[in-house]
Amino acid sequence: MRIGFVGLGVMGRPMARHLVEAGHEVVCTNRSQPALDALVAAGAEAARTPAEVAEKADVVITMLPDAPDVESVVLGPDGIALTARPETLVIDCSTIAPGAAQALGEALAERGLRFVDAPVSGGEAGAVAGRLAIMLGGEVTAVRDAEEALAPFAGITAHVGPVGSGQLVKAANQMLVAGALAMTGEALTLLGQAGVDIEAALGVLQGGLAGSRVLEVKAPSMLARDFTPGFRLDLHHKDLKIALAAAEDAKVAVPLTGVVTQLVQGLRAAGDGGQDHGALIKAVERLSAIRAEQDPREGESA
Known part of the structure; x- marks a missing residue:
């Protein structure tokens, strides 16, 4: 699977590394260069913008601090939605408001893209160990595909309802x-x-x-x-x-x-x-x- 990853912070770095170690082709971008360089050294490919990530990936995962960051990365002028091919799956592992997740899902659906909100729990230790608990909200087929993509760093996953439900849990x-x-x-x-x-x-x-x-x-x-x-x-x-x-x-x-x-x-x-x-x-x-x-x-x- 060719997976894009945006956001290599305390949690995102080990999550993305697990994807690389699982054998996926990973293309990523990040605001700070050192974290990006470290992941490239581990075998990932660097991209300049989220749009470039989406252009090269079948699935794009975001792991960002808050809703404005996710909205900018997904829908902004250099965002994922700009270049993602139809039916591309966008998985947001950030923790944001349920309403913000629902709005993102609707905006992406209008562009022919799929969306799953998949916030994670377990902290840095869980991310490093690849044992995160992941709560997924979305359509059944999209969630099934998301679980496959997230498997390298998931300890337990659960489909808890439609888009936004993951954020409520x-x-x-x-x-x-x-x-x-x-x-x-x-x-x-x-x-x-x-x-x-x-x-x-x-x-x-x-x-x-x-x-x-x-x-x-x-x-x-x-x-x-x-x-x-x-x-x-x-x-x-x-x-x-x-x-x-x-x-x-x-x-x-x-x-x-x-x-x-x-x-x-x-x-x-x-x-x-x-x-x-x-x-x-x-x-x-x-x-x-x-x-x-x-x-x-x-x-x-x-």
Whole structure:
């Protein structure tokens, strides 16, 4: 399969590399040159613009920060839609609003192109391991073709409905992750202040009903004060606002999501938006007037 890839950020780089390693012909472009050069060295072909990518590919995958970026790459003057052949499949793995995904799908359908929204979950670690959870929204045949293209970096996939549905499920995912991170931060802060053996406590907690991937993966980095971004607080804040808007549209009350969103916003206001979302523990510490020892890795950005 000849696959185009646009967006070689923290997640996009390993995703595209998996496609190359799986034997696909991959043509890619990116705003920053070093990431593009690294993928070319791994066996991909470079393109100057998204339009040039689409001209050479049967399937084009985008992995970008937000809806305006996706809209520009897909529908802009040098965008994918300009040169893509009829029936080309465009797969957006970014996290954007469900309405934005629906609008993109409609615009591409008018041009004879197919579209699937396929946001991913699993963070940088999941992307590197090729074990991402992918929620797909679109027409049945398009989703089937998308699953084949995404297989090299997918751990689990699910067709959850029409275009836009993938983004709704991703919004729910981000609500759950943010809530779990906040509660993990609260629990670790309590245990630390109470003076118990935290390592032993984590072992028994992970073996019970409280056990989770968030506790397994994020608790150690929280304790180590390692907030090197696998997924930045700024991006999680954007995702939580998408979830709040979706809840408003559905007339659903999500008070806990609102509280966690405000905690994240407080961290962003303090200049921590570039840190990993595990830095939510710092919000709890500040509310409790706890001064934790800062690790020099805090504040690093991707």
